[in-house]
Amino acid sequence: MLDVRNIQSSYRRVPAIRDVSLNIKKGEIVAIVGGNGNGKSTTLRAIAGLNALDGGAISLKGRDLASVPAHDRVKHGLVLVPEGRRLFPRLTVEQNLMLGAFATSDAHKRQETLQYSYDTFTVLGERRRQQAGTLSGGEQQMLAMCRGLMSQPDLLMLDEPSWGVAPKLVTRIFETIHTIRERGITILLVEQNVHRALEIADRGYVIQTGRVVMEGSGKDLLGNDEVRQAYLGM
Ligand SMILES: Nc1ncnc2c1ncn2[C@@H]1O[C@H](COP(=O)(O)OP(=O)(O)OP(=O)(O)O)[C@@H](O)[C@H]1O
Numbered sequence: 001m002l003d004v005r006n007i008q009s010s011y012r013r014v015p016a017i018r019d020v021s022l023n024i025k026k027g028e029i030v031a032i033v034g035g036n037g038n039g040k041s042t043t044l045r046a047i048a049g050l051n052a053l054d055g056g057a058i059s060l061k062g063r064d065l066a067s068v069p070a071h072d073r074v075k076h077g078l079v080l081v082p083e084g085r086r087l088f089p090r091l092t093v094e095q096n097l098m099l100g101a102f103a104t105s106d107a108h109k110r111q112e113t114l115q116y117s118y119d120t121f122t123v124l125g126e127r128r129r130q131q132a133g134t135l136s137g138g139e140q141q142m143l144a145m146c147r148g149l150m151s152q153p154d155l156l157m158l159d160e161p162s163w164g165v166a167p168k169l170v171t172r173i174f175e176t177i178h179t180i181r182e183r184g185i186t187i188l189l190v191e192q193n194v195h196r197a198l199e200i201a202d203r204g205y206v207i208q209t210g211r212v213v214m215e216g217s218g219k220d221l222l223g224n225d226e227v228r229q230a231y232l233g234m
């Protein structure tokens with residue numbers, strides 16, 4: 001599905017990612033974990049085409065993305081739910097969802113996904129005409145994920161979906177990630193909640209100062225002493 005090879009990216013010439021390689025097979029849940037400021041979000045933004053590459057290459061379903069601008073990557077099935085959600089707080093729940101569908105011409109699919117969102121998260125259906133900014137943090141995250149689904153992704157990238165979400169809703173968010181995969185959507189997940197992320201991921205990558213320093217199955221990484229000491233406080 002996705003092949004990322006030795007990518008580098010910087011902000012005003014200061015490197016943020018120095019050497020990141022990863023691959024994702026169709027139907028997998030893959031997690032990128034690591035502490036603050038190590039380049040997790042930059043990696044997702046580079047894949048989405050929002051940050052330029054200084055080196056390396058990214059291909060999606062065998063197609064090199066170098067010449068594909070960010071808005072066209074969405075049409076190719078690559079969708080990012082950004083850190084902090086970036087909803088339009090004064091627009092309604094439904095307006096936010098419909099904005100996710102800007103690249104989709106298939107009205108039937110749009111309607112089906114809208115209905116799926118309302119069925120899965122009844123609160124979104126109940127509040128469809130309410131301003132998005134009035135939802136709780138967890139509800140806003142659900143809305144952001146559903147907005148991502150409205151873009152009909154093949155690969156959905158989620159940046160810190162548990163951020164700002166009350167503990168009792170965090171479980172719901174991670175369950176939803178599973179449910180989304182059952183819809184046939186491949187998932188690349190970035191999380192500071194290392195334990196939860198590795199628990200649901202088939203495979204994971206540990207990123208440190210802009211480099212991939214470890215990779216393995218979610219289970220192996222969870223049991224790895226270095227990972228446990230550095231990220232799980234064990
Ligand atoms: N807009 C920006 N301008 C300048 N530097 C930035 C910008 N965004 C990120 N950086 C820097 O790039 C590096 C990687 O940041 P990035 O946001 O990718 O890390 P992260 O792993 O997602 O961190 P967090 O867990 O805090 O979200 C950091 O040193 C950060 O300070």
Ligand SMILES: [Mg+2]
Nearest residue numbers: 040041042083
């Ligand atoms: Mg980040």
